[in-house]
Amino acid sequence: MRHAHTVDQVRDAEAALMATLPPGSLMQRAAFGLASAVIDLLGGSYGRRVLLLVGPGDNGGDALYAGALLARRGAVVEAWPMAEQCHPGGLAALRAAGGRPVDDCAHPPDVVVDGIVGIGGRPGLRPAAADAWLRATAHGAPVVAVDVPSGVDVDSGRLEGPHVVADLTVTFGTHKVAHLVDPAAAACGAVHLVDLGLEMPPAGIESLQPGDVAALLPRPRPDAHKYARGVVGVRAGSPTYPGAAVLCVAGAGAGLAGMVRYDGPVADAVRAAHPEVIAGPGQVQAWVVGSGAADHAAQLLAESLADQVPVVVDADALDHLPDRFPSPAVLTPHAGELARMLGVPRRLVEAEQLAHARAAAERFGAVVLLKGRHSLTAEPGGRVRVTTTGTPWLATAGAGDVLAGLIGALMASGLEPFEAASVGSWLHGAAATLASAGGPLTAGPVAEAVGAVVRHLPTAG
Template structure:
């Protein structure tokens, strides 16, 4: 059954898990060559829909099953009257199993098959059927040179199952990767198609389950869940007799000198996302600006941790870190927060101070690192975090016994119990300051309204990314505060306040 991005299933798998699914289909009676034919037909149909006026195809193959798909796509194109040729990067003599049958069918059909060379020249639509999901190490020659030639050609590109060079498990580009305009993937969605570098190389989505029955998936673990409008957690509607005391009291701590705007963005978001009451603890000189911007909030000028103690007894959720700084003022406030038995969200400088080991994370906490902060928390480089974002998210969750939001393209939400969720929404216009402060305030509001940490993180990330995608349509110049009304609107659409 074909799927578009709007109706993708939400189960995400590793490459090994998809191979297990493939094996289960074959064991259940579907021949492997039949699955290869289904994959080729699915790709051909998607290709024709995407480029309805095209009539020429250059199929670039390796020597695995991905190449078998490519040979069969070439057969379908030739039967449709297209000009088609296969440029074999992998020697056809190295083909095995069903791919041998596919090659033989292409030859019997009269498809021109020639060895790739730098003089080959690409024409028409390029079909990438080279490396597939089995790739683990960096792309080597001759494939690296072929990938460079495809990317430099300026021609439309369709990738079979996954763009060559993209890791199916991590979303990392393994040295180099084909930049596809269309990716047609099969049987089960791969986790690596939704995080890391994937968004730069995948293009438009089509998924086809190759007629796999639901029973075929029994007993096969998943790696993660893709957050969608259908499966994201929901806030309960409110009774007509609702009052502010039922929806939590969020205290936001931060805003050292020079960073006052960060805590105000968080506080404004918490207010607009449904928290019953909002308080802000910040530098005294920021109080007038805070009251002018958010008169609904209770703003307390705080010069020392001692002044927090009374407030900590009255609130239900803490958001700590936006604009906190790493000087003695921020350190003392963070220390006080760490000892409070409250649900908490830690962001920004709270995470940098946590990485120093001078404070311990309390229980029932959500942390929201970007890759650089995650690297400091794990004692790794940022490149190492980005090389395997799912592993980094799991490692952070285990190390700190917290729900982790690893921000970035394809944000990941990891729970200490092993659950992992992925959000593939967003927009490049979101690459601007203050977006993390907005997310922290949103998460605090959701916790205050009674959501558990993992559900709050999943819903918050999905709302934040969805609002960014919506506001990003206007292009560059997106301000963090632009997201706040959009988040409120999406939250109401997703979970109406009143039944």
Template sequence: MLRAHLVEDIRSAEVGAAELFGWDGLMQRAANALADRLGELVPANETVLFLIGPGNNGGDGLFAAARLCGPARAVQVCLLDPERAHTAGLAAALGAGAELVEEPADQRWVVDALFGIGSTPGLKGRAANFAAWAEETRAHVISVDVPSGIGVDTGTVPGAAFAARHTVTFGTRKLGLLAGPASLRSGDVDLVDIGLADYLGQAAIESLEFADGSLFAQRLRPETTDHKYTRGVLGVLAGSMQYPGAAHLCVAGALSGPTSMVRFLGERGLADRVIDRNPEVVAEAGQVQAFVVGSGGPDEDGPVNQALAAHVPLVIDAAGLSHLPARFELDALLTPHAGELAGMLDCARAEVEADPVTHAQAAARRWNATVLLKGPRTIIASPDGRLRVNLSGTAWLATAGAGDVLAGFAGSLLAAGLDAFDAGSLAALLHGVAAERVNPGGPITASGVARALPLTLADFLQGAEA
């Protein structure tokens, strides 16, 4: 599982580590690791331009530049503010043979060492000009710790910021490297150990990995004594005669998960069509351990109220999100996309997309429910403050019906005994991995994702590689 921390916690950890290594020792550890990674990334015949800001981030860059200098490597340094450059670092870089330049020009490989985790989001002045130059010239940017200009603790990008292809980050990941629009500017993130691990507290955000199957295997694998009622029964209230496909896809997602029975309780005519396609589905009311409701359903409160009356955990998707109770008194997972969450919170879609973490957390508190906010980096926010982000998936997953499959699969995990936070987190992870597997690098369908989910779940529980 990946973990990221907030700036305040990282600063506290740095104080603890500095007592062991010294402040200069911490900087040297970071600079050496950065130089090693740059040596691997940048071709030997390419000039490397270091854009250097004030403070420790610039110091890390300057000491790394000094180490990178050599007979076969041209290194240049451009200072944002010469009067505030790290004195010892600048002396080391120039002494090792780095060339001081006034402005960037035609360099292809650029190290962004302008601002670290303590800076205000959004670049201004000359720093913003540097970021614009890098974007216009399509320079290969490698950021030091974080891309300069991003909201490190929020994942936002409120102004000019660098878009890195690689980020070398120190000690721990940062929230902005995993979540929100900022994470899409971080490129491939390399975490290097500089000795903070023993001093870090609770993570601000987590991300499940495909290697985490052992965390769930005992809860999801059936025992030899289990039968269809002990493995979990899921009730489905999805689809309509207007959107019959949503019923089929939600049921397909549900059948792809660990639950042992699906009860489809939608319209009778639709139920007959669902059973024709999936004869294992039961179209009669009865005991269920969880409900999924709303996918492709009618815009009315009946289905949600029917599910609530069962007093079991539930997933609410799509049309159901317009008919929520004031607050939930049971375990609930809400699965909006940005537009739906904007409607729930009475704000603009652009506001949600600009700051998905804050809006997902606000909705989780407002309804006392776990919120799975679908997007490029899906956010899972619990009302108790826990936060996860999903990193699996492909842009091809933005396809009709994918959300219906996700809702059904999450409902299956909920019926099998996971709580809403784990069910949402695991559903997002495996839904994304299944999508990656269906047709690597090409278009996919929601039905294809559903078909890939059973084997994906099996591999996950058995510890196979994605």
């Protein structure tokens, strides 16, 4: 599991560790990890031109000490201070190693190291720092951020005002919220974690890794039969959108549950595409309702809630939510749908995704999966999982229908809503990446690739 901690949690852990170490040891560890990452990015250090943008805090010190290490490895290192004072020990180390301070970007660098503001900085860069960053990157050099890109809101993932956009972020001790939660996560580029040996408390935000998915995924027992593995019901589609029902059933029938039952208005289209599906009313362990349901959505949701089994509520059914759910529920909105659910502008949801996903989970007493580049699964109480699998090609019609079906199958097979939504989202993104192979895809192959993703998971246990 990848964990993301808040600024206060990180500071407390760093203070506890520094109390046991000689002064400056933690910064030296961070600087070594940073310098090593820069060398890896450049493919070497000798003769490479490195420009450090240095603020007054410890992130500037990390950058300066890393610059000293790079200078001793043959790099041409220049430090551009963003304040009247910068870390005195780091600056002395840089000068002793042959680096030098500058007051502009006179030569195009091979890499720019952003050490302007650390995790305690406020969102947005001051005008002088924003101008320096633009001048330093004008020739297209890659940017390495120290801990976080300067100017992002570390604990919320918000972006407010000018900020650094990094190709690589080298962070220390643990991931921070901004590394996982958009829109800030999109400014981080690739994230490399340097282990400092911090003892961290439990994190409220986490991200599943393949081993976690393997451990959570329900697998059939040797004596399993189709009913024991769970029956997932689908109430989706309409004469206007029959394909939504077909794709939702494809996700539900990707092999994660024992049987799929379809009870909706386009049974002929579903049977034609999926002859193994049972059509008509009957008992299920979970319902998936709403995908492409159009004018049928309210009725289908009411029927599903009356059964008092876990339910996945998608698409059109999200416009007909009860104040509270009588049984466990997963809601799967995109940003526009979540905005309607909460009565706020879409731009606010997109700007503060974490806050709004958590607010919706509390408001409806249900698990909320806010779909996006990094989808957020939030449950009442504040715990959140971030999905980092996927590909931009997954932004295609019908992909959400497949996802809803996958989550329903996982709930029918025994997973609790939070686990089902986060595991389903992870599998959906991984299957899309596999099916895409770097190119365009449509929704159907995403469902077809789920089996191959599961086969390639590490052995659980």
